[in-house]
Amino acid sequence: MRVQVLFHDNCFDGAASAAVFTRFYRERVRADATFSYRGLAHKPGAEGIDPAVFTGDENVIVDFRYSQDARLTWWFDHHASAFQQPGDEPHFQRDTSGRKFHDPHRKSCTLYLADVARERFGWDSSPLKDLLHWAEIIDGAQFPSPQMAVALEEPALRIMTVLEATKDDTLIPEVIRRMQTDSLADIARSPLIAAPLEPLLFKHQRNIDLVREKARYENGVVSFDLVDEGVDSLNKFIAYALYPDARYTLWVGKGASRAKVSLGSNPWRPETRKHDLAAIAGRYGGGGHPVVAAASFKADQSDKARAAYQEILAELSGAR
Numbered sequence: 001m002r003v004q005v006l007f008h009d010n011c012f013d014g015a016a017s018a019a020v021f022t023r024f025y026r027e028r029v030r031a032d033a034t035f036s037y038r039g040l041a042h043k044p045g046a047e048g049i050d051p052a053v054f055t056g057d058e059n060v061i062v063d064f065r066y067s068q069d070a071r072l073t074w075w076f077d078h079h080a081s082a083f084q085q086p087g088d089e090p091h092f093q094r095d096t097s098g099r100k101f102h103d104p105h106r107k108s109c110t111l112y113l114a115d116v117a118r119e120r121f122g123w124d125s126s127p128l129k130d131l132l133h134w135a136e137i138i139d140g141a142q143f144p145s146p147q148m149a150v151a152l153e154e155p156a157l158r159i160m161t162v163l164e165a166t167k168d169d170t171l172i173p174e175v176i177r178r179m180q181t182d183s184l185a186d187i188a189r190s191p192l193i194a195a196p197l198e199p200l201l202f203k204h205q206r207n208i209d210l211v212r213e214k215a216r217y218e219n220g221v222v223s224f225d226l227v228d229e230g231v232d233s234l235n236k237f238i239a240y241a242l243y244p245d246a247r248y249t250l251w252v253g254k255g256a257s258r259a260k261v262s263l264g265s266n267p268w269r270p271e272t273r274k275h276d277l278a279a280i281a282g283r284y285g286g287g288g289h290p291v292v293a294a295a296s297f298k299a300d301q302s303d304k305a306r307a308a309y310q311e312i313l314a315e316l317s318g319a320r
């Protein structure tokens with residue numbers, strides 16, 4: 001039995017969900033299954049999932065949007081924007097397989113998946129409790145302070161940093177395999193993480209300096225434009241460490257393969273959020289959660305991304 005696990009790429013929760021699913025499947029479904037892993041990324045606009053990715057005898061999606069493809073046999077997700085294509089949600093609601101699950105109120109897909117596997121299939125997730133714990137903290141932004149999220153001293157946060165930045169197609173599948181048996185501390189100490197982490201920590205400090213230089217704080221919104229600096233990803237908590245009273249962060253950037261607008265609300269001041277950020281991002285073909293979301297554009301569409309950024313800034317700051 002060949003099982004293809006498709007997961008949210010460049011994401012700690014996506015990788016951890018793939019690891020948890022694999023261990024659950026081996027222990028409660030088929031011990032002799034073989035697994036392959038492939039990351040899925042949100043594309044510019046609202047394109048559906050490429051049917052060519054469904055190459056296994058069984059195909060699984062974790063921590064990513066729904067597909068109506070008949071070859072999809074398992075699905076777990078917690079995003080409010082899970083149903084992107086026309087007919088997705090009714091198709092999911094009609095499913096009678098008992099193998100597709102969605103709860104937009106859960107903080108991480110990892111713990112949600114583990115809970116479903118325990119409650120529905122009698123699986124014991126306790127050997128992976130540290131992985132479940134950190135997936136919930138990271139994806140649910142449950143850090144005690146923004147300073148902890150920015151310091152990147154914990155093993156899980158070091159792994160997160162590498163996963164979010166890597167362009168190596170072999171690295172994340174290997175991390176997924178190790179997450180099933182190894183401690184996060186051992187994974188973080190291994191050359192797999194330690195080697196690429198060093199230059200990323202240098203880049204992280206540069207990003208802190210860029211945000212400090214570029215950010216504006218008005219009407220509760222921290223906003224900044226890093227298109228000209230060539231940045232399309234950074235630690236989302238930097239702005240809150242610099243501006244702890246902010247309600248929202250909003251920024252636009254550009255990398256080699258995309259331009260991107262990122263929206264976030266302050267997890268340490270949840271009562272101040274008045275907008276559904278996933279709904280706002282959805283207008284531009286993006287998605288996410290009510291508390292954090294993003295919209296991607298093609299690499300040559302930085303002007304379009306900047307226009308969206310300005311429109312969203314006006315809305316979040318109350319100018320319209």
